[in-house]
Amino acid sequence: MINEKKPKIWYGGDYNPDQWEKPVWDEDVRMFKLAGIDVATLNVFAWAKNQPNEDTYDFGWLDEMMDKLHDAGIGVCLATSTAAHPAWMARKYPDVTRVDFDGRKRKFGGRHNSCPNSPNYRLYSVRMAEMLADRYKDHPALLIWHVSNEYGGYCYCDNCAAAFRDWLKERYGSIDRVNQVWNTAFWGHTFYDWEDIVPPNGVSEEWRGANGRTETNFQGISLDYRRFQSDSLLACYELEYDALKKFTPDVPVTTNLMGAYKELDYHKWAKKLDVVSWDNYPSLDTPHSFTAMMHDLMRGLKEGQPFMLMEQTPSQQNWQPYNSLKRPGVMRLWSYQAVARGADTVMFFQLRRSIGACEKYHGAVIEHVGHEHTRVFRECAALGAELNTLGDSLLDSRVQAKAAILFDWDNWWAVEMSSGPTIALQYVKEAHKYYEALYEANIPADVIGVDADFGGYSVLVAPVLYMTKPGISEKLEAFVKAGGTLITTFFSGIVDENDRVITGGYPGKLRKLLGIWSEEIDALLPGQSNRLVLSAQTAGLRSEYECGMLCDLIHTEGAEVRAVYGDDFYRGMPALTVNKFGQGEAWYLATSPEQAFLNEWLPKICEDLGARPLLRNAPHGVETTVRAKDGHEFLFVLNHNADSVRVDLGDKSVSDLLGGRTLSGTVEVPGRDLLILRR
Structure with a gap:
């Protein structure tokens, strides 16, 4: 159970004080406490601040913020900051940046732009993880490590080509075996030497086809390159994981996944995570069943172990074609949908909105107005109070399915x-x-x-x-x-x-x-x-x-x-x-x-075959699931409809955890509301 140091459903999210002047910090902490925030994720993109040049490290701001949050009773999910390399590194060590699908060498910029097989990226990212782990290993605010952020994206550079050949040697042993499994006799594609093998991309085997799909002349080559790139990025995570564990063997380590993210084989990744965490960003019109399936996919990665909801937006996203507001009640309802399907945390990106760059219009607990008198903040604060009331009643309970x-x-x-x-x-x-x-x-x-x-x-x-x-x-x-x-x-x-x-x-x-x-x-x-x-x-x-x-x-x-x-x-x-x-x-x-x-x-x-409905004849738009522990079942009844519905709970009495009532028979569930029933 990851929540042992703070035995409740963790509530919080990404916080970037490195983007703000110090006078804002105390005001933020004041509002965090008003909202019931008890966990903050720090240091996700702060590598440039922590290491302004090759030889200088400065963690003063992070020391101060770790202490400030701890004094306020707020724990820290501490990231390693390696999700975006600093500009000096790209300038001094060009191998750090990627070569893209079309064979172009990238310059500094963007976010997922670090080559996973760059010796220099691996050197400096591991060194950063070691320094952070050594520095904060005994800090009482530290709850969990967060390595990098949302790993993804492929590279096709010469370092990746060489590493791909080594990966193939280990997997297949001989060039003859590679020719066999790739069926290279087709089109006379026979490889005579390991150096003949190049990454499959837009200048070799692959092209962008209809509907944005990647097409390829040789599926075997392209399939193995995806396995290899997934393994390469996983190796970067593992290097940082091992560095952290040297100093903090008892502190859990995770990185945030992204549901059905095509580029990485999350079943392999999950074996290396102490706890699965993921970022949930449905659109206004995403089917609720699809979001539920993504939660269940993430839970299934570690055989039903509870997971972390690491990110969701309190209201609005910024990167979709149409960025709708979450209607009143929806943020709370979707948060509980995650909990119903196995989440032991409810966390946001972000706690305070940025004032510039591409995510300045992404929702936050604290909006640009800078105070607590907003609809979004009031809803967040109400949910924070409710999660505090639930305490540890749901922690480490498991979803059961036939x-x-x-x-x-x-x-x-x-x-x-x-x-x-x-x-x-x-x-x-x-x-x-x-x-x-x-x-x-x-x-x-x-x-x-x-x-x-x-x-x-x-x-x-x-x-x-x-x-x-x-x-x-x-x-x-x-x-x-x-x-x-x-x-x-x-x-x-x-x-x-x-x-x-x-x-x-x-x-x-x-x-x-x-x-x-x-x-x-x-x-x-x-x-x-x-x-x-x-x-x-x-x-x-x-x-x-x-x-x-x-x-x-x-x-x-x-x-x-x-x-x-x-x-x-x-x-x-x-x-x-x-x-x-x-x-x-x-x-x-x-x-x-x-x-x-x-x-x-x-x-x-x-x-x-015994896999029966949790509720019979439930109205359309009503979702149910159950978590169980210690002989108790917790039935979640979530009404995704805007209007109230009536559901039949049966003759047996059940306790309503949120309303403090005893219920049975037919009951009303208001629109965009829910019940959590102990039975």
């Missing part, structure tokens, strides 16, 4: 670098369709990786499992054989971990488990559709639904047909099958159906 959705970064990269069959296929969007069906039915679901333990689940949904990594087919067979239910979809089982097609018929190594053979895959044009016609009527389901995008033309090899296609030359061919396998069963949905089908079909499958 259903899970598989999500894998390697699979995501491979699906969307495929040279066919359609550019319309978006991995995250397809995964969300299945998640949304469970969300709307108020059935809890974890979002997990392929390395996770499947044993505690009744239902496992693996949308578009295009890549079958070593051992995954055997693991899925064992899950189903033991009584589990697997649901997978079109375009699954196609390739191995190097994006080479598994010959012998789709879905490759999943063929026996699913009891089908997929002979062809039809890609429908925009506006085209087919029909999913159910072969036997099921209560609550229509007889047919629209489907499209991709349609697998499959033959059964033991599986039972539950639906067929309604149109085109493959009318009457199977579109939904189920195969009995051991004690369980494996479903294959050969096309992408309309959302209504999944909303009506998937919950029935789950309920039959």
